[in-house]
Amino acid sequence: MSEIITLKEPKQIDDYVACARLGRQVDGRIKPTNVWYAQDKNGKNVVLKKAGQTWLKSDQEGLCEMLLLHEFDVHRKLEHPHVCPALDYVTHNDEGYIVTLRIGSENFEEWLEKIEDPFESIFFPKPKKIDTENGRNIATILGDVADAAAYCHKEGVIHLDIKPKNIAVLEKRGYLIDFGAAMRYPGNHPLLTDGVIGTAQYMAPEHGRGLPKPSSDVFALAVVAYSALMGKHPYRLQINTDAPLTIEYDAPEFTKEELAHLNGAGALMAKGLSKKERERPPMNEFKDAFRELASKQYQTPSAETSKPCPASSE
Numbered sequence: 001m002s003e004i005i006t007l008k009e010p011k012q013i014d015d016y017v018a019c020a021r022l023g024r025q026v027d028g029r030i031k032p033t034n035v036w037y038a039q040d041k042n043g044k045n046v047v048l049k050k051a052g053q054t055w056l057k058s059d060q061e062g063l064c065e066m067l068l069l070h071e072f073d074v075h076r077k078l079e080h081p082h083v084c085p086a087l088d089y090v091t092h093n094d095e096g097y098i099v100t101l102r103i104g105s106e107n108f109e110e111w112l113e114k115i116e117d118p119f120e121s122i123f124f125p126k127p128k129k130i131d132t133e134n135g136r137n138i139a140t141i142l143g144d145v146a147d148a149a150a151y152c153h154k155e156g157v158i159h160l161d162i163k164p165k166n167i168a169v170l171e172k173r174g175y176l177i178d179f180g181a182a183m184r185y186p187g188n189h190p191l192l193t194d195g196v197i198g199t200a201q202y203m204a205p206e207h208g209r210g211l212p213k214p215s216s217d218v219f220a221l222a223v224v225a226y227s228a229l230m231g232k233h234p235y236r237l238q239i240n241t242d243a244p245l246t247i248e249y250d251a252p253e254f255t256k257e258e259l260a261h262l263n264g265a266g267a268l269m270a271k272g273l274s275k276k277e278r279e280r281p282p283m284n285e286f287k288d289a290f291r292e293l294a295s296k297q298y299q300t301p302s303a304e305t306s307k308p309c310p311a312s313s314e
């Protein structure tokens with residue numbers, strides 16, 4: 001869960017004035033992140049993200065800056081109602097920052113937490129009670145993200161880190177943020193030669209092997225959609241598990257029955273979760289199916305209809 005840390009004094013970063021910094025709860029304490037809430041000269045609300053990844057060593061600062069420049073280069077050309085716009089790249093005290101338009105104060109993970117049962121916080125999808133209105137709101141947000149990702153694919157960009165934390169939510173609509181793992185396709189990401197970039201719990205098998213494709217985004221969105229609508233991970237993953245290997249070799253734990261009540265969207269989600277890239281539908285079909293689902297009454301699935309899938313999808 002993010003915390004907003006108000007700065008004692010406003011901080012001038014190039015032409016921007018930061019008044020707050022995002023913090024995250026780590027072991028019961030609030031640790032500052034490299035994200036600031038700021039305003040431009042005209043008072044427009046923006047977000048500044050500094051170069052620097054927690055998992056990189058301090059002697060790799062040059063690499064951090066190069067990664068942030070790559071992120072800005074990919075992100076800034078994208079213009080879509082559900083892609084958060086990248087506005088600027090600035091340097092302050094020898095440190096680079098990406099400036100994006102600020103979209104609310106909540107990501108999809110935080111938004112979902114508010115409608116879920118306050119039990120079992122090991123991993124974000126908790127057992128939940130989704131009423132019909134929440135179901136429709138979730139489908140609307142998923143449709144927005146599918147719309148944004150389909151646009152990115154049309155522009156030759158793959159996001160490669162679609163997950164609830166990378167979806168900003170404002171007034172029950174979703175916006176794709178964080179193009180830190182994104183790359184042109186075909187093309188390359190500066191980190192791909194050395195390893196894998198993205199988030200294990202949402203990563204398609206081929207992405208985990210360092211060979212991401214547009215359909216890897218489809219897999220990630222299917223995991224997000226399944227988790228958000230069903231309240232559990234389709235592979236029952238928990239944080240910090242060795243997700244790529246689990247997704248590669250384990251059978252999925254979703255059932256066809258529990259997806260059936262979602263009609264077209266349910267069938268597409270099952271295909272989207274396929275380990276075989278060629279069986280996954282294009283992102284555009286997801287967009288249409290979620291939009292249709294959002295316009296319908298959503299029925300909460302009953303526990304009795306859930307039976308394990310016979311055998312693996314392989």
Ligand SMILES: Nc1ncnc2c1ncn2[C@@H]1O[C@H](COP(=O)(O)OP(=O)(O)OP(=O)(O)O)[C@@H](O)[C@H]1O
Nearest residue numbers: 035047084100101102103104107165168177178180
């Ligand atoms: N434009 C924005 N509008 C509103 N909130 C934002 C925006 N950009 C980032 N945030 C918030 O800051 C968080 C971190 O941003 P972002 O994902 O871009 O940074 P990151 O360093 O790549 O983080 P992580 O490593 O956790 O993915 C997001 O989860 C979101 O809550």
Ligand SMILES: [Mg+2]
Nearest residue numbers: 165166177178
């Ligand atoms: Mg992120």
